[in-house]
Amino acid sequence: MAGDVRSRPAGRTTFFGHPRALATLFLTEMWERFSFYGMRAILVLYLTASVADDGQGMDESTANAVYGTYNAMVYLMALPGGWVADRLIGARRSVLWGGVVIAAGHYVMAVPVGWSVFAGMALIVLGTGLLKPNISTMVGGLYDRDSPRRDAGFSIFYMGINLGAFIAPLVTGFLGEKINWHLGFGAAAVGMTLGVIQYVLGRRGLGEAGARPADPLLGADRRRALTRAGVATIVLLLLIAALAVAGLFTVNTVVNLLTAVTVLVAVGYFARIMTDRELSGTERSRMKAYLWLFVFAAAFWLIYDQAGSVLNIFAAENTDRDVAGFTFPASWLQSVNPILIIVGAPLFALLWLRLGHRVSTPAKFAVGLVLNGLSFVLMAAAARAAVGGDLVSPWWLVAVFAIQVAGELSLSPVGLSATTRLAPVKYASQMMGLWFLAAAVGDAIGGQVARLADTWPEPTYFLTFGLASVAFGLGAVFFTRHIRTLMSGIH
Template sequence: MSSDAPVGARPPAGKTFFGHPRALSTLFLTEMWERFSFYGMRAILVLYLTAAVADGGLDLGDSSANAVYGTYNAMVYLMALPGGWVADRLIGARRSVLWGGAVIAAGHYVMAIPTGWSVFAGMALIVLGTGLLKPNISTMVGDLYERDSPRRDAGFSIFYMGINLGAFIAPLITGFLGEKINWHLGFGAAAVGMTFGVLQYVLGRRNLGDAGARPADPLLGADRRRALTRVGVATAILVAVLLVLLLAGWFTVDTVVNLLTVVTVLVTVGYFARILTDREISGTERSRMKAYVWLFLFAASFWLIYDQAGSVLNIFAADRTDRSVGGFTFPASWLQSVNPILIIIGAPLAAALWLKLGHRVSTPTKFAVGLVLNGLSFVLMAAAARAAVGGDLVSPLWLVAVYAIQVAGELSLSPVGLSATTKLAPVKYASQMLGLWFLATAVGDAIGGQVARLADTWSQPVYFLTFGLASVVLGLAAVMFTRQIRHLMAGIH
């Protein structure tokens, strides 16, 4: 193994999974069920928040519901940072994934309780559990390959297909149960899915060998006690702040959402500053991190638009599309399955394409393509919104076309970004760097949740066109900086 390979032993050779290490199948299926639970709940979350109380919902306005949705997504990915730290310094990636899955399942079961408070309590548990599971399972996938192997991008694309298989099935089940029968029954179906994921992970652990079994940089003795004390103090401060907000009468949905958005951005700035000023990383690693800052900004901008599929576009599907087929009105949340099924079709093609092209197309170029395509999807969405002006219902094929363009952009950026993160990561920050990659989604979703408020005050055609063109311009600008970013990447393609 080369000295700059990811920390963690590769599983033993033997049977393969589509030509890749057998351990990829265990991680593939675990992630599939985790994404089933996540996307199943997410598909109906905004619809539940905006539904009238008489219909079993919470009757929040669209603006607040969009902000809650964006902030919830942001917190899920923000917690990947401490989740990566726990794996790196305390318990290792393998146990982090197991514990995270159990906490996620508990959160979904809480959301299944038919009361208003259960949804927010359940979301808090899901946030904590996903923070443990999400970055560390991706780190374990990275451990299966040499750092600069061309097969690495292909392996992550296959793994990404597992993510989207769960995301495709979930809205069809939770959407029907939630919208047609009872919202909390839909949340309960997500709980069952995560339970399957945990059981599969436990049964398939023999495939993993020693991968993820030990912390990459364990804390011992006094250092461990000091770190745990700091965690305890930080938790106490957070609880105190929440109590002050509650006692002062400021504990409202909008206040909490705004506070968490600010926290997400500040944590991001602080974390990059910490890594870039760490004297223990080499000059080459520092240069690669400077390149990564650019990739991070591009990714955050991508997710700001892309993840509005579950909020602004989901509400558009519910209110502005004709969903009647043969006398049956299908749930709006079913359209959330379009994106993942297109990825399932496209992921193997993307994996084959990246393998064939090898190092001829650089990572920054792939990111630029993703940004341009993402922007074009919102330009098309502006046309759909224009067709719906005046209350007319439009064909859901508008949304299908929008999602198809977004999928092409996602396959150019997201699995490639996962792979690039594991390649550019300083050895000391192996699991934590995966947390940093997911923090790009957190920043994009947090700011996107605030931006989505504008959909209530601007006309929808103007809203979609403005942000769509902004993404296209950013993508074209990214092309201009490709050579400089590749230089900073110091030999990593």
């Protein structure tokens, strides 16, 4: 149909052998990730810094939970963001307005008052929900559903994500840790502004991709949906007011409530899709396969996204960061992961192209889980070396991130591609939101799990969850054939 997000723009393939429109989406995502990872690199460090050092003075347990919940909310909002694109304004305008709201959120965080960080985070959550799922859906719309170049295209797109993520901590980390936290947040705002400008200038080359809603709401249905959204917003505000009056509107109460909401949304969303009578038997079978991939992905992100919380604090407190008399910011180590992905992404893109359909998507997920677990096993050794207050070499963390990167490239870009291939037409953009919901569930639970890092001995913490991920990945291997059958011809 005319509004189908899979409508491909016309033109020669000129961007690394891929459609030119990929360059526009690549650069937009690069700047959005600059803003996101730049802020994220210093968030926990800011929350745990003392008030005397212009921080929030939070204990590490609460700060880790806040960080995990914030990440979860960013990804959770991808669901309504996908719905808005599918039913109301289309993917293209969703990306534009999402970028504007994200930039506004970062500018609010740059205001040097305590409350601005939480207000800014709320805006970033809303804006990312609009931008993140829909820009990935538009990348999928550049290719045929089963094109062998599809995984390679997503890997190149993934490289753009990590180019922004590499540069960001170097800028915001220096400004935030060495000069002023809010100045670091302000740099993230500038990055997102550049992303919006670049997108506006380049969006004409996108052709029809994402130009209109895939399944638009019209007339009375549209008015009814908007009314329900307004009522839900009012109910939420009343709930917040009631908690505040009762003295229960605390950081920990909000974190725990949002964690429960995230898990319940995932359960409810899958139940809704599985019982949708409009889906064909093939589409329903593919959704059953996707449920397995969803669980694997959530388990992966539970460990992986602790890089910005537990591992970031370890870098600040337990690593020797002195180089020729200069103590580099702990947040600079957050750039190790993306630079390794920049190097590794084209290699993995070539690997998947060479292997074709010989290695299935479920098998790649299993590899990612095993490698993720091994990274925490190595981290347990680093933590043991730091027992007693000794500072360890930052190369421990570099090695940990290298293993995690190999796992990420086995799972994340492959998962993005699988989502667009397995998605029922009716749920095109919403399915991309469902993929990010896996990260939301993993991050929400991971934020609660990360509380234990402040109470358990660190070697025990890392070894326990590392071995659990390895065992889960090995168990996933035994289900790959069953999942491939459920995928009904999608490799």
